[in-house]
Amino acid sequence: GAGVSQSPSNKVTEKGKDVELRCDPISGHTALYWYRQSLGQGLEFLIYFQGNSAPDKSGLPSDRFSAERTGGSVSTLTIQRTQQEDSAVYLCASSTGQGATEQFFGPGTRLTVL
Amino acid sequence: QKEVEQDPGPLSVPEGAIVSLNCTYSNSAFQYFMWYRQYSRKGPELLMYTYSSGNKEDGRFTAQVDKSSKYISLFIRDSQPSDSATYLCAMIRGSNYKLTFGKGTLLTVNP
Numbered sequence: 001g002a003g004v005s006q007s008p009s010n011k012v013t014e015k016g017k018d019v020e021l022r023c024d025p026i027s028g029h030t031a032l033y034w035y036r037q038s039l040g041q042g043l044e045f046l047i048y049f050q051g052n053s054a055p056d057k058s059g060l061p062s063d064r065f066s067a068e069r070t071g072g073s074v075s076t077l078t079i080q081r082t083q084q085e086d087s088a089v090y091l092c093a094s095s096t097g098q099g100a101t102e103q104f105f106g107p108g109t110r111l112t113v114l
Numbered sequence: 115q116k117e118v119e120q121d122p123g124p125l126s127v128p129e130g131a132i133v134s135l136n137c138t139y140s141n142s143a144f145q146y147f148m149w150y151r152q153y154s155r156k157g158p159e160l161l162m163y164t165y166s167s168g169n170k171e172d173g174r175f176t177a178q179v180d181k182s183s184k185y186i187s188l189f190i191r192d193s194q195p196s197d198s199a200t201y202l203c204a205m206i207r208g209s210n211y212k213l214t215f216g217k218g219t220l221l222t223v224n225p
Contacts, residue, residue: 093213100209103213106157
């Protein structure tokens with residue numbers, strides 16, 4: 001079956017521009033997570049969705065970062081006024097959400113801010 | 115101090131060697147322990163998943179958890195060049211919680 005998909009796979013943008021990153025979780029998975037992977041910091045949690053609500057946003061680094069999820073499926077991570085330190089790989093993961101702890105990751109979006 | 119510590123390596127071994135990868139953690143609330151494998155420019159792939167202290171074996175891979183020492187290990191027997199990747203330990207308090215990762219260990223298995 002299909003895994004987690006993310007688009008675009010690569011995104012190059014200029015400092016100050018807004019970007020949108022998309023995640024399609026595994027069908028039927030109610031829990032969705034965004035993580036960021038950078039050379040210096042490793043893999044860090046950003047936000048968690050259960051259905052369309054986000055009970056844990058504690059990892060969002062600033063108010064320039066926001067995310068939404070619609071229809072209990074697709075999620076979009078938006079970064080406004082991008083900065084060079086936002087350059088990283090943004091990873092999405094999903095799990096069944098029914099007492100499951102295993103999270104399945106997508107291939108990531110590599111964001112480069114010039 | 116980071117919640118999860120993992121030696122980043124790099125680690126280089128000959129084909130057929132036994133590989134030992136380790137992580138330590140500080141948060142007693144962690145209940146579930148995972149190892150992910152990540153190939154270059156790919157997303158992490160779940161390799162092993164354990165709950166509570168003890169060993170779990172899957173083919174050439176063995177995961178060990180020692181909660182009393184807050185120490186987890188992954189052993190790879192008869193390592194193959196295809197095992198060359200970054201290995202990430204990850205921990206979670208329970209379902210519907212975030213994963214907390216180590217920084218990953220880059221492993222190269224030389225033919």
